[in-house]
Amino acid sequence: MNLLPRAASVIALSVSFFASAGAMAQDAQPAHGPVKNIVLVHGAWVDGSGWKPVYDILTKDGYHVSLVQEPLTSLEDDVAAARRVIDLQDGPAILVGHSYGGSVITEAGVDPKIVGLVYVAAHAPNVGEDEGSLGKKTPSYTSKQAGAVEKTADGYTYLNPAVFPKDFAADLPLSQAQFESHGQILTAAKVFSTPLTAAAWTTKPSWGVVAASDKIINPDLERWYYERAHSHTTVIRGASHSVYESHPQQVAAVIEDAAKHAQQ
Known part of the structure; x- marks a missing residue:
């Protein structure tokens, strides 16, 4: 008389188990739809606040956007800061880097949660390369100016406030550029000469934005990086190094394109 209830219980438990196992297996599979998580990484001498115009657009369009605030004390410290934010994402994410932030995302982007990279007027070295050496091969307008980049006694760099507006932010309102010039995050010189130990763009899809009037990084170097990485490349005419703020x-739009197509 007790066999039927027991059998029903066994069947119910089996159905529940296989349903749970199926759900777990489904969760373990990589998603193939649009990515909703975006992680933004700033470059040298600035902080994450410059991303606000892009942040506002992305959040309005329904994306979950996080910003990394790097200490700019070493490449290792900055990559670690990016990894902490990546760890907080609840699923696949697009990792975006501006300028020196490109080196940071190139290393941090090997994280399995990262499914695509976006380089915005950014460096993209390979393993064993550093952006300083690559920059010397294709020098920028700024690097040719004596006294443009200053250095403190303890090895931290900053851009001379007198040249910051025209070199870093020529297409921003002058008052904004001047404010940013006096709010710089001094950056350890060694971040520019530390060789990379990983290069996520060699295994993951990437997108690149060339700021055609960039004076901090030679636009030809940006093009070379993106061509080597087989990045989907967008050239923004007349854009300064502050392209993420001015355009x-x-x-x-480039970031959203990456989010829509990185997993296809």
Whole structure:
């Protein structure tokens, strides 16, 4: 008389187990739809606040956006800061880097949660390379100016406030560029000469934005990076190194394109 209830219980438990196992297996599979998590990484001498125009567009369009605030004390410290934010993401993410932030995302982007990379007027070295050496081969306008980049006694660099507006942010309002010039995050000189130990762009899809009037990084170097990485490349005419602030709609469009297509 007790066999039927027991049998029903066994069947119910079996169905529950296989349903749970199926759900777990489904969760373990990589998603193939649009990515909703975006992680933004700033470059040298600035902080994450410059991303606000892009952040506002992406969040309005339904993306979950996180910003990394690097200490700019060493490449290792900055990559670690990016990894902490990546760890907080609840699923696949697009990792975006501006300028020196490109070196940071190139290393941090090997994280399995990262499914695509976006380089915005950024460096993209390979394993064993450093952006300083690559920059010397294709020098920028700024690097040719004596006294443009200053260095403190303890080895931290900053851009001379007198040249910051025209070199870093020529297409921003002058008052904004001047404010940013006096709010720089001094950056350890060694970050520019530390060889990379990983290069995520060799195994993951990437997108690149060339700031065609960039004076901090030679636009030809940006093009070379993106061509080597087989990146989907967008050239923004007349854009300064602050392209993410001056042309946020175009930069956000590239990031959204990456989010929509990185897993296809």
